[in-house]
Amino acid sequence: MKTTKTLITTAMIILISISSVAQNKKKEQVEKQLTITGITGQSIKESSDVNNAEKLIATISNQIVKEKLVTENTNKLSYILNSKEFIINGVKQEPAVQLRYKNKYIGNNTNWNICKNYKVK
Known part of the structure; x- marks a missing residue:
């Protein structure tokens, strides 16, 4: 059970990080x-x-x-x-x-x- 929660939390952190990186790249393109x-x-x-x-x-x-x-x-x-x-x-x-x-x-x-x-x- 604890392993499942850890995996879900890790997956959520990775998805948020990927989303953040994508948004920053898009923002950089607009600024340039x-x-x-x-x-x-x-x-x-x-x-x-x-x-x-x-x-x-x-x-x-x-x-x-x-x-x-x-x-x-x-x-x-x-x-x-x-x-x-x-x-x-x-x-x-x-x-x-x-x-x-x-x-x-x-x-x-x-x-x-x-x-x-x-x-x-």
Whole structure:
């Protein structure tokens, strides 16, 4: 009987320890993330659009909502748009959507990343 109680107690301690370690790792991952809002990339200084980065980001955000590409709370909108991908709230958009936004908002600035609340490691 005493051995059973000891085994159960030991098993509970091990499970709690494993759970604690997993939670700490998850917390560390979240803490190491960087949230970016703005335009990054080459040739930014050469473009007049960079002076209107806030306006450009707001315009893209409004277009995303207008096209109903997001259905949840738009206050938590997150995206990255560049010449290779368009990810909204963690969901990679179809190539046709990415191309349409790329052509409209990035144009010849092929090395740009336009981000709003985008989390990177």
